[in-house]
Amino acid sequence: MSTVDERADVPSTNQETIMELRDVSVTFPMGRGDSRVLDNVDIDVERGEILGIVGESGSGKSMLASSMLDGVEDPGITTGEVTYYPPDADPISVLDLDDKELNKLRWEDVAMVFQGAMNSFNPTMTIRGHFRETLEAHNADVEEGMRRARNLLSDLYLEPDRVLDSYAHELSGGMSQRALIALSLILQPEMLIMDEPTAALDLLMQRSIVSLLEELADKYDLTMVFITHDLPLVAKLADRLAVLYAFELVELAPTEDVLLSSSHPYTRALLRATPNVNAPLEEMKPIEGVAPNPSSVPKGCSYHPRCPVATEQCTKSDPSLFEVDDDHRAACFYPDEARESVPFELDGETEHTADLTSNRGGQ
Ligand SMILES: Nc1ncnc2c1ncn2[C@@H]1O[C@H](COP(=O)(O)OP(=O)(O)OP(=O)(O)O)[C@@H](O)[C@H]1O
Numbered sequence: 462m463s464t465v466d467e468r469a470d471v472p473s474t475n476q477e478t479i480m481e482l483r484d485v486s487v488t489f490p491m492g493r494g495d496s497r498v499l500d501n502v503d504i505d506v507e508r509g510e511i512l513g514i515v516g517e518s519g520s521g522k523s524m525l526a527s528s529m530l531d532g533v534e535d536p537g538i539t540t541g542e543v544t545y546y547p548p549d550a551d552p553i554s555v556l557d558l559d560d561k562e563l564n565k566l567r568w569e570d571v572a573m574v575f576q577g578a579m580n581s582f583n584p585t586m587t588i589r590g591h592f593r594e595t596l597e598a599h600n601a602d603v604e605e606g607m608r609r610a611r612n613l614l615s616d617l618y619l620e621p622d623r624v625l626d627s628y629a630h631e632l633s634g635g636m637s638q639r640a641l642i643a644l645s646l647i648l649q650p651e652m653l654i655m656d657e658p659t660a661a662l663d664l665l666m667q668r669s670i671v672s673l674l675e676e677l678a679d680k681y682d683l684t685m686v687f688i689t690h691d692l693p694l695v696a697k698l699a700d701r702l703a704v705l706y707a708f709e710l711v712e713l714a715p716t717e718d719v720l721l722s723s724s725h726p727y728t729r730a731l732l733r734a735t736p737n738v739n740a741p742l743e744e745m746k747p748i749e750g751v752a753p754n755p756s757s758v759p760k761g762c763s764y765h766p767r768c769p770v771a772t773e774q775c776t777k778s779d780p781s782l783f784e785v786d787d788d789h790r791a792a793c794f795y796p797d798e799a800r801e802s803v804p805f806e807l808d809g810e811t812e813h814t815a816d817l818t819s820n821r822g823g824q
Pocket residue numbers: 489496498516517518519520521522523524525534535690754755
């Protein structure tokens with residue numbers, strides 16, 4: 462297994478890596494050949510960061526989330542390398558783990574929360590039962606663990622006693638989603654992967670969960686991967702953004718770079734379709750053209766049929782992630798032309814753009 466120092470030139474800043482994905486692909490065997498639903502993704506998740514992964518519906522976001530914990534459902538096949546770097550132990554090759562080892566990793570090192578908490582809880586068990594069962598299954602000290610559970614529930618602005626004594630159906634959607642986040646953190650993982658964790662919730666609850674997540678990440682030194690189709694939502698939270706298009710990573714950069722100087726025409730179209738970073742997703746305008754499905758991914762750059770700056774080159778070769786700037790990568794042969802041809806103006810401030818504006822003011 463490669464060490465951190467030997468790593469290839471891939472999208473990352475110079476911080477310490479907690480999870481490394483190399484050439485990660487997911488395919489489903491279909492009647493007429495394989496369907497590739499995640500295509501050679503390379504990414505380094507940095508310890509302590511909040512990484513947002515955005516993309517349209519069907520772009521491969523859930524496949525990416527699942528592949529990080531070797532959780533793609535049968536008959537899907539995940540290939541490539543996923544390496545988890547524990548703080549004080551040898552690296553773990555996630556795709557080589559057996560079921561028992563995976564189960565340990567999933568709770569104790571890298572937890573995962575999906576949308577729709579209702580389906581994650583057993584309807585015949587109280588929330589307390591779920592916490593106890595998880596602690597017992599991992600041979601953890603139950604009394605100490607339950608103390609932690611109460612703290613986590615309080616951190617998430619829930620009344621611990623009321624929630625612990627309830628069944629999931631007795632809680633509102635927002636409460637059960639927060640209880641699920643608390644449960645996912647009960648064995649003190651280093652990293653939390655969330656796949657559309659707020660999708661089923663109303664706008665106000667989405668926003669409030671996002672700010673709670675930020676507080677949690679800070680308090681518990683958590684690394685977070687937040688996967689969503691809601692760019693305005695994740696822009697408020699993430700330190701870096703990764704953009705997926707047609708099962709491939711097309712741009713990766715610090716959030717403010719994406720918001721102010723994105724270099725892939727798809728990211729720019731996505732931002733142009735976002736009238737205001739504070740506006741709800743429902744106000745986004747559609748992007749012209751349609752995203753390909755797995756059986757019809759265009760040759761060359763998969764975005765070329767929708768792209769205003771595409772040339773013949775783009776119909777023939779598929780650009781890899783080029784370095785635009787130190788820690789900014791985009792899979793486009795023509796980033797300068799893209800910036801010129803796809804203008805957008807972002808109204809509204811995120812924490813990131815606000816910081817930039819105030820820095821500029823001081824110059
Ligand atoms: N079990 C499966 N068998 C074959 N193809 C699948 C299967 N599950 C998903 N896919 C396909 O994989 C592709 C990527 O799906 P994925 O769920 O990762 O997209 P997504 O970006 O998470 O979308 P959404 O936001 O709608 O959840 C889609 O084209 C989908 O149709």
